[in-house]
Amino acid sequence: MAITRESRADRTTSRPIAAVIAGLFAVALLFGLAAPAAADTGGDTGDPADYPYAIAGNVRAAGDPIVGAVITVTGEGFTGETTSAENGSWRVPVPAKEGVWHIELVQASLPAEVAVPDGFSFTQEVEFGATNTVTRNFTLGAAERQTVSFWDQFLSRAVNGLNFGLMLALAAIGVSLVYGTTGLSNFAHGEMVTFGALAALLFTSSLTMSIWIAIPLAVVASALLGLGMDAGIWRPLRRKGIGTVPLMIVSIGLSLALRYGYQMFIGGRTQQLPGGATGAIPGLGPIRLTMTDVISMAVSIVVIVIFAWWLMRTRIGRATRAVSDNPSLAAASGIDVDAVVRVVWIVSAALAGLSGVLWAYFRPGIKWDMGTSVLLLIFAAVVLGGLGTAFGALVGSIIVGLLVEVSTLWIPSDLKYVGALVVLIVILLFRPQGILGRRERVG
């Protein structure tokens, strides 16, 4: 029963997300058609809306709703017209239910890349039965004709993918660091990502802070979470001598508890951080970037560069790499392994929190299970780059990000995560140690 509840929450809230994703990757993005049409409300025909009868339906292409398609209904000396709403539905009230009604989907109103399947008819005839509403759907094919050149689409999606990949990298570096130093595959990392976004939401909405103060505070809060988790859970368990497999299952339990804990507090709905809805920057040709995207990418790059400097140049960064390489040897050479692990938890939680804030802008929106939904992509990135190598995680993330976005050129957008996960399985066949990993780690 709880599962149906979960699914319902999923389905109701995924509609607007799906619409936005569609806006990013499909029709709307490339043709700029959807934005004005989306503001339109379906069913407003200019005719008296209190007619007792109605003809309604859906316009869809390959399962995605088409916004702003024009439908005309004629019959019995009456003509009605409407445009399909954001979810592709349309409805024309009519004055009588006798006779035959002609429905026409106006072909010129469709987005250009929608394919018309064989045998598809733009007109349909209906008669009312016993009910007062009849339903007729128009189901079109997937985009096959490409009016925007392939490379323009490719470029546009690649930039999007780079943005996504950089954001993913922030989270993946943390997973990789924790794995390298403690051997734990942390399944609760997704919840650490969600935590950052939730903290930013709390600071902006409940404490009405500016977003520029809220984001650093959210990162600090995430770092404290990492410190707390290490001190409260992971360090005592390491002291107890619990192996890495049980630790992994503990992290699964923690992930479940945290995730549903979040849902207890914020419910199943999606909430937005302020400042997310900036317009596209003009003059970039086929690439559609908003100011938020640019800032997000810049923040990711700066943070990754600082992190790289920290890992390569500072004392504690060197110690981290030493522990990652061989904990016993590091301990024997006088490195305080527990202190290094504590720092690693703080750093990876802070990076995860920042990644969560950026992910909240990219999706867009904050939801209780948002972290879990990227957890597998994070793992895919880490394995792809090489488990336990921080820079491997960076490379892997960018590849996964690009793959996820660019693959939507060929596969339906609701399958875009599948490509990355299949690549994860295939890479293990040929190079199990990952791109930057070393052979000895996989044994």
Add this chain to the structure above:
Amino acid sequence: MDFVQILSNTLAQILAPTTLGFVLAAIGLSVHFGFAGLLNMGVAGFMAIGAYGFAISILSFGVSWPLAVLIGLVAAVLFALVMGIPTLRLRGDYLAIVTIAAAEVVRLLFLTSAFRNQTGSADGLSGFQAGFRASNPLPPGKWGFGPWTYQSDQWWVIIVGTITIAIALVVVWMLMRSPWGRVIRGIREDEDAVRSLGKNVYAFKMQALIVGGVIIAAGGIITAMGTNVNPNVYVTSQTFYVWTALLLGGAATIFGPVLGAILFWMVRAFLSSLLPALVKIGWLPFLSAEQSQMLVFVLVGVALMLLVIFRPQGLLGSKKELTFVR
């Protein structure tokens, strides 16, 4: 607060088709993790493969239900091969990451609208049980005792499910006391030692993955016989619930998964009824009824953590046969 109702809800879970499917999934996972030490995090994927294999064979290809069951099980064998080939030579956590990814791939493939005509997309599949119900020899009507009152068709699912569980238990019991079972357990304890005895560890692991996968898929099929098939059931959380049930009962035991799965569903049903009732009479002033449902899952997560830390052998397991070796 209606205690009789809460108790009745709780007891009814013992025979619910979902519980029976869950028991089978836990038995299959006990073969994977408990006996062979394989970290299969794709339990939901195996269940989905079984359930969808069963439902799609009937709806799209019109085969009879016993053949559909067979197709579901064969599909699980193929799924096990696909996951096993790249990962079984690698360290255990690679299998965990690949299985969880593969299960999610399976769910997304069943969820996508690209295959709506075959999979029903987000609505799932229904109306495939007619053949199975036609084979029901039980008298029609609603009968039973106390909380266990079901329609004749439900009873048929329960009987078939119970028989399947019994068969699975006997098979697992016999396998595990056979030489094959000893090798499998040896692999769990020390892979290199078994390899040095000249055993093909990879092949044994693969066989264990297939045997357990088939039992888990049977669980998916039994669940599908009782209810509709919906992709939102086969989420990653479902896998974690099966793990919780298995670790609760005892991973390396024959009856542990049965006990664990039944207890898991009973406790879950008990809390799902009790907590909202407590909210209603004002004993949990800081929660709404909806939030108290979430609290159930929080408690499941906490229970999983505590189990692993303080009683890794579960209720029935012995401390000697430790399940967590590496």
